[in-house]
Amino acid sequence: MMLKTEGKNWIRNLRIKWISFYLIGMASIALAIALVLSFIGIYLLHFSPWLFAVVFPVVLGILLYIKPIWKINENDISRFINNRYPELEESAHLLLQNQADLSLLQQLQRNKIENIITTLAQPKEPVKKLYSGLVILLAGLLLSFGVTQIPLRKSVFLKDREKADQTQPIKENIPAEISAFNVTIIPPAYTQKAGRKQKQFTITAETGARINWNIETNIGIRKLKLIFNNSETVPLKALNAAHTQWTFGKTVQKSGFYQLDLDGRKSDLYQMEVIPDLPVNIKITQPKQHTTIDIGQPQKINLKVLLTDDYGINDAFISATMASGKGEGVSFTEKKLSFDKNFGNRKSISLEKLIDLKSLGMKPGDELYFFIKAMDNHGQSSRSDVYFVSIADTAELMSLAGMTNGVNLVPEYFRSERQIIIDTEKLLKEQSSIPVQTFKNRSNDIGIDQKLLRLRYGQFLSEENETEIGGDHDDHDEHAAHKVEDEKFGDVTNIMDKYAHKHDIAEDATFFEPEIKAQLKAVLTEMWNAELRLRTYKPQEALPYEYKALRLLKDLQQKSRAYVAKTTVKTAALKPEKRLSGELDKITQPVQKMSFEQKEKRIATLKIALARLENRKTGKKFTAQDQFILNQTEKYMIGAAADHPATYLNALSSLRKLSTNKNPIISDIDQVQQAIQKMISTEIPKPLMQHAAPASALYQNYFKNLNKTDR
Known part of the structure; x- marks a missing residue:
């Protein structure tokens, strides 16, 4: 009986081997691809090391989806070995069938191939797949190692190039009297660079560096001078009695050129380039420059800053000013917030700080103005732009104060949005004491009121009906038909339509500025969000959108506070002994210098x-x-x-x-x-007279039709 099942076991073992080797090969290929992609992302693109944990299963899943090897069954194996081994006479599938179900001829054929199949060698395809996967894995490992060396090689290349730029002499014309010389450059302490010597007169040095010239001549020179920028002449000091060794030192602060003067014989011009020390570059990535914290949002801001400097960062802090009150009762409080981080003269650093507005003493209606100030290790300071954070005051929004001042955009509409908020809050208070169906009906009714209010505001953007809110007219065919017709001279409406085309974009038919249009659109968006939640029986979620819509509407009317960084002017201290002395000889008339000619x-x-x-x-x-x-x-x-x-x-x-x-x-x-x-x-171009009037096309069209009428 063992003989009768040996062929079936042979096929089953081949299937297991086939699937196992293929899975190992695919895992090796996926591992190789994931390693290369992850190392590129980590070492070149500076992604997180956890990138590999995401890439490997994704790549493996894609490969298994493309080639689902586990779906291969024993019948597939039998068909494969039938094609591979002719001696099986296309009968391997008989080994997988029940012998009782076979005919006499099939049983004889099965017994024949049962003795043959056990003598066959296993096919090499699964082993080849395994070997190919391992080879690809080895190639992936080598390629990944190469990727890790790219930043190192690049750094070494840049260092070698910088070193070569510093040490490789530039071809210069040296006076024949000079037998030897060297220039020593001692960078200032803030650069943290070591001193260096060079055998060339062309100089590239940091701002504030000390330059020492040591020159040796082959003959005695009576006077050796250095001429800077063709204006400043300084003599060199002779170190010996033969006047063949000379030295001079100078601290450089700006770029220019110089040349040697040897007893009246001048050398070529040599470049002296001074590398400036730039202040700290400040980049605030979070939050936005203008941030408003609405109802329901946490009263915190997460500040993220990136600082970079060419030599090193010494310190940085946040200068914050809080504004409370309104009108003439506005008070300002200044605070200095630290990042609590050791800068350590690093050239680049990322800072992050969570600012709790409540801990600063801010209340609804208050505003925070802040900027970042940073200092480098040379003492230079820089500051960022001013950022604004305000907390929406619900009590102020619900009040009617100030509604008649400033720009008046239909005051009763403000009262309507305010009434919607009152109705929503009243519904939330009574939710537990009213039936569920009544709650839903009232929420839906408030949503309808919000919809009507939204449609009324849509009229400000020439959105006459609900289908036009946020859309355009589709009547270009009608305008195209009008263009075909002959224009009637004297028809003012046709002329205005041609040059205004006031129905192409509905918003262009309004008199509002683009900024006001954008804010009105934002109001409609908030009203739509509130309406959506009211109509789906979620008034609690609709409340923040209602408050934000009301705040945007009030902002359209007027701004209640303007921030000024400093409210006083610092002047020089007065000298009491000079006051009331009557000496006016130092006071002269102002003179305006004209450099135009x-x-x-x-x-x-x-x-x-x-x-x-x-x-x-x-x-x-x-x-x-x-x-x-x-x-x-x-x-x-x-x-x-x-x-x-x-x-x-x-x-x-x-x-x-x-x-x-x-x-x-x-x-x-x-x-x-x-x-x-x-x-x-570099000459600034002069303004030129405009030859054609802005509306010349309209004038030309007018006279063209006038001539047609005369004819």
């Missing part, structure tokens, strides 16, 4: 210089007048190079070559012209 002269000179340089390209020589223009241009370019040496320093060197060389190089002329064009492009 000087600026016009500068631009005119630069434009003339462009033309003279263009003439020089054709072979013409500079005249005495041309030389004077170039000298004036050089003065202007010196000032530009002092402010932006990286942009204008090479052009200044080329301009000096053009002034001395008889055979100029075209590339020098091109470089100078490009720099002059950049200097001219």
Whole structure:
């Protein structure tokens, strides 16, 4: 009897092996894909490490959905081995059937293949699937390891590049008298950078850095000077009697250029770029700049701030001002709130603080104004914009005070929304003492009142009926038909329709400003939310929407308070000994300096210089007048190079070559012209007279029809 079931067991074991190996292979493939995606998300996109726990089951589920391997049954296996092994004579399925149900011929065939199947080798497809899955997993592990190295390699590359930029010498023209030199740059303490030496005169240093020049000449020099920005000349100190070793130190605060003067022989111009220390950048991601806390909302705000600085953050705090009262009785209270976090001179830090408005002493109707102030390790301070948080005052909303002041948008409508709130609160108080059906009927009735009020407010946006609320007219075909007809001259209505087209957008037929239109739309939205909950017998949930609609309506009328950061002006202390002395010699008439003519002269000179340089390209020589223009241009370019040496320093060197060389190089002329064009492009464009009137199209149409009538 064991022989009769051995073939069936062989097929069953193959199915189990097939499914198991395939599942392991799919899990390996899913693991490889999940590892690569997770490592990319974690190391490159800075996602949470828990990303893998989400990605792996999702990928595995997708693979199993595409290939549901567990659905393979023994009949599928029998068909597979029939195709694979011809010696089974397409009869493997007989091994799975009950022998009593087989015919005599089928029983003989079954006994025949029962002896054959046990001698067959297991197929290699399941093992191949297992091996392929493991290979993909190994590739995924290697690729994931490579992803982890990208930030490290990038950091090393940036450091090597920065180091190369600092140490790789720039090609410079060094005077022949100088045999050796070095420049030592000592950054200020706030940068937390070490000092460095370089073998080049072109300098890139931090603001406030100490620069020391050590120069050695091959011959004795009587005087060695440094000329900064063509205006400041400082002598170097000789360290020996032979006057071959020189030194000088200077603290730099701004960019510019300088050159060496060796006994009257001047060197090329060398760039001196100063990297400024920027203040702390403050980015508030939460909350919004204007936040109103309505009824039912927690009176707390979650503040999230991101601070970044180029060298380090020293401190940051919240400056908060609370406003209470209204009218002339407004009082302001200032408080300083700390983040309770150690900054540790970090360059980037995320801060978060939950501000409890109740703990600050705020009540409904009060407002909070706050901003973030941060200091870097250099003592620079920066502050964010002012953010506003207000708590809605339900008592003030329900009062009728101030309804007749300011912009009056149909005061009885305000009373209607107020009455809806009163009816809703009364219904909630009586809910426990009235039948359920009565409660539902009254809630539905209040919802109908809310709907009617919403429709009445929709008229302000030219929404004449319920179907038009939030929608547009669909009558463009009608307008298209009118365009086909001939316009009758003198028909004022047709002319106004053509240029106004007041039915394309219903809101454009109103006289309200866009901001008021937007707030009216918000009112309709809140009324719709309240109506929805009232009609579904949820008046408790409708109440916050009703209060918010009333608050928005009151905001449309007027603002009860305007915040001023400082109510007093700080002035210098008076000197008692100077008061009532009668000395007026220090008081002079105000003088207004006009630099317009000087600026016009500068631009005119630069434009003339462009033309003279263009003439020089054709072979013409500079005249005495041309030389004077170039000298004036050089003065202007010196000032530009002092402010932006990286942009204008090479052009200044080329301009000096053009002034001395008889055979100029075209590339020098091109470089100078490009720099002059950049200097001219900073000119502010002048206002021009408008040639056509705004309504010229209407005038032209009028005269066109007038001519037709005359004919």
